[in-house]
Amino acid sequence: MSRVAVLKGGRSLERQVSLASGARVEDALERLGHEVVGIDVGGDLFTALHDCAPDVAFIAMHGPGGEDGTVQELLEVLGIPYTGSGVSASARCADKVLAKHALRDAGLPTPDWVAFTDTAFRDLGAGQALDAIEQRLDFPLVVKPVGQGSAIGIKFARSAQEVPAAILAAFSYDPKVMIERFVAGRELAAGVLSGRAGGAQALPIVEAIARDRDFYDFTARYDIGRTRFACPADLDAALAARVQEVALAAYELLGCYGFARVDMILAADGPQILELNTIPGLTGTSTLPQAADAAGIDFDELVGRTVELALTRARSTV
Ligand SMILES: Nc1ncnc2c1ncn2[C@@H]1O[C@H](COP(=O)(O)OP(=O)(O)O)[C@@H](O)[C@H]1O
Ligand SMILES: [Mg+2]
Numbered sequence: 001m002s003r004v005a006v007l008k009g010g011r012s013l014e015r016q017v018s019l020a021s022g023a024r025v026e027d028a029l030e031r032l033g034h035e036v037v038g039i040d041v042g043g044d045l046f047t048a049l050h051d052c053a054p055d056v057a058f059i060a061m062h063g064p065g066g067e068d069g070t071v072q073e074l075l076e077v078l079g080i081p082y083t084g085s086g087v088s089a090s091a092r093c094a095d096k097v098l099a100k101h102a103l104r105d106a107g108l109p110t111p112d113w114v115a116f117t118d119t120a121f122r123d124l125g126a127g128q129a130l131d132a133i134e135q136r137l138d139f140p141l142v143v144k145p146v147g148q149g150s151a152i153g154i155k156f157a158r159s160a161q162e163v164p165a166a167i168l169a170a171f172s173y174d175p176k177v178m179i180e181r182f183v184a185g186r187e188l189a190a191g192v193l194s195g196r197a198g199g200a201q202a203l204p205i206v207e208a209i210a211r212d213r214d215f216y217d218f219t220a221r222y223d224i225g226r227t228r229f230a231c232p233a234d235l236d237a238a239l240a241a242r243v244q245e246v247a248l249a250a251y252e253l254l255g256c257y258g259f260a261r262v263d264m265i266l267a268a269d270g271p272q273i274l275e276l277n278t279i280p281g282l283t284g285t286s287t288l289p290q291a292a293d294a295a296g297i298d299f300d301e302l303v304g305r306t307v308e309l310a311l312t313r314a315r316s317t318v
Pocket of ligand 2: 150151263274275
C-alpha cells in the first residue's frame, strides 16, 4: 500500500467541484487501504508535499493550475509520481485552441473556429476582423475563454450585435478567446481509460440531456435536476463505435494518460470534438465514473487503477 497525497481545491473557479472530487477519491483510497493525506492546494504546496513525502500524488483538481500542467510540472521537479496525463498533454488539452489545432491537423473532427489574444484585439485591431470572422463561421457562434472549464465564460452569440459583449466577457477569464461555429446536436461525453497493460479503452458513451430543450441555455446542464444523463447513450452500435473511435484517437493523439473525458456534439454528419478534459470530474454525479461503472469498473477500482498507472509510469521513466 502507498502513501497517497490527494491534491484538491486550488484557486481555479472549479475549486468546489475539485473539493468534491478530492473527498470522494480520498474515501476510495482509504477503502483500498492506502494511507491518505489530503492537501488543499495553495501557496504552501511545496512545503506540504515535502513534509508528507508521498509515494504518489492523486491530482483531483480541475481548471487552470491543476489541470493545465502546472502542478504536474512541480511534481516532476519534486520527483513525485502523479496520476493522469503528463505535463505536455495536460498543457495542450487545457488550451482548447492548441488541442483543436492538433485535432484538425490529424484529420479528427472539431468545429471550425478562430482564436485571438487580448493583445491582438487591443493592440493589433483584431476587432476589425470580426465581420470577416462572422462571415466565415456563420451564426450562431460560440465565444469561449480558451483555458477555462465547466462552461465558465462561454456565451452564444445569435447575431453580430451580441459578439463584442461576449468577447469582452470571455476576456475577463482568459487573455485568449476563441469564436467557434455552433454545432447543433446531441451532447456526448466519452471517457477513456489507459489500460494496465498499455493501450487505452473507450468507455460507454454518456449523453447529457437537458430537460427544457432551449439550445442556447446550456447552463441548464450544470443546474442539478435540469439535466439528466443517459449512460450508455441511446446510439446504434455502429455510431457508438464511431464516437468511441474518435474519442480514443483524440486521447492517443494528445498523449493523454490515465483517464480523460472527451466532450463532443453529435452532429448530423457525425461527432465533433469540443475539448478533452484531462482531469474530468470525479464527484458522485460526474460522468466519467458513471461510464466506468457501466463498463464494470466501480469507483474504487477506477481510483486504484489510476494510482497504479501513475506508479507504472514513474517506474518506466526512471
Ligand atoms: N461549438 C459549440 N456548439 C454547440 N454547443 C457548444 C459549442 N461549444 C460549447 N458548447 C456548449 O458549451 C458546453 C461547454 O463547452 P466546452 O467546449 O466543453 O467547454 P468547457 O466544458 O471546458 O467549459 C458544451 O458542453 C456545449 O453544451
Ligand atoms: Mg466541456
